[in-house]
Amino acid sequence: MPLTLPVDIDSIKGFLAQDEGETLYQLAAEVAKLGPVLEVGSYCGKSTLYLGSACKLHNNTLFAVDHHRGSEEHQPGEQYHDPELFDAGAGLMDSFRSLRHTLRSADLEQNVVPVVSPSEIAARHWQTPLGMVFIDGGHSEAAAQTDYQSWAKHVVSGGILAIHDIFPNPADGGQAPYNIWKRALNSGLFEALPTVNTLGILRRR
Template identity: 50%
Template sequence: MPVGEGLALYSAALEAGRLGLPLLEVGTYCGRSAILLADAARASGVVALTVDHHRGSEEQQPGWEYHDPETVDPEIGLMDTLPTFRRTLHRAGLEEHIVALVGRSPQVAKVWGSPLGLVFVDGGHTDEHANADYEGWAPHIAAGGLLVIHDVFPDPADEFTGQAPYRVYLRALASGAFTETAATDSLRVLRRTGAGI
């Protein structure tokens, strides 16, 4: 995540933290954005949550441009970013301000029952995964809470992994439940202002 987008995410998380509700991230990878949410949660007196299966997104698998062989568990031959994520939190001194939910986003969303102040969507970039993240978590955003979507690329020539986040962004706006409040490069911040999702 570029610095400008990281600062915009941090600012949104601080704002949402004023609602006194948890901040949730979908798509943790190794924890760069999670430390921003955890620090904002610390400053706001709330908790941050991350949801990820830690097996990597499509573009992070072997043979793809964003694959990092160091994230592969040598015993089972699959990616496992959870140890790196935990080290990232430890080094940042933020372990007590974040809860890692290890599992697939739609499965965790089905059992989630509490309102959220912020949902940051940065998981899988296929239409199937991006829509499942939106459908699973957007209904949990409290009135006045924020939906933050990463990798929104309106121009197909600018994108690197598909335009699913852009289509989810358009879907959220078309629902009438969200109003855009900020845009920083590929990061969009929307406030929940209505009921229909």
């Protein structure tokens, strides 16, 4: 049975494939009893819609962490720059208004807590155990490693660590997300589950 979302997913800017989004929804529903969900890299809310809708259905909470100034590839002159998300007054990218619009349109404001902050700062005093962490922040090696270091340790036993844009072949895409997927697997703390498109999935032992 096709997944029904509260708003048209194609109306939300983002780079998440449908099969990846539906898998995130299913995973978030599966871990609802283990603890809240946290995503790194909300952008305009495409993944937030999937994860937040699953959390709402199961009376859970999604923490949506993003500084909303765009990753490296979103900056002016870069491949994925979107002029509609550029705040000319500040001279900076700003996707937060689009995220808020997504949450309001989907009636998710009671289940999604936006955390407008760089990942490492948001994690500095974090103590809440998490049923699931989805990492889709900056794709530089430094950013990806920081996201992993900041959040993977908070996933509870039986919980899920999901990482977007896994490309084992360097010819297909950047290697930073794949490197932290391998780091998680090599840690012995996680076991790999089948990958869906470019969505790497691991379960905490």
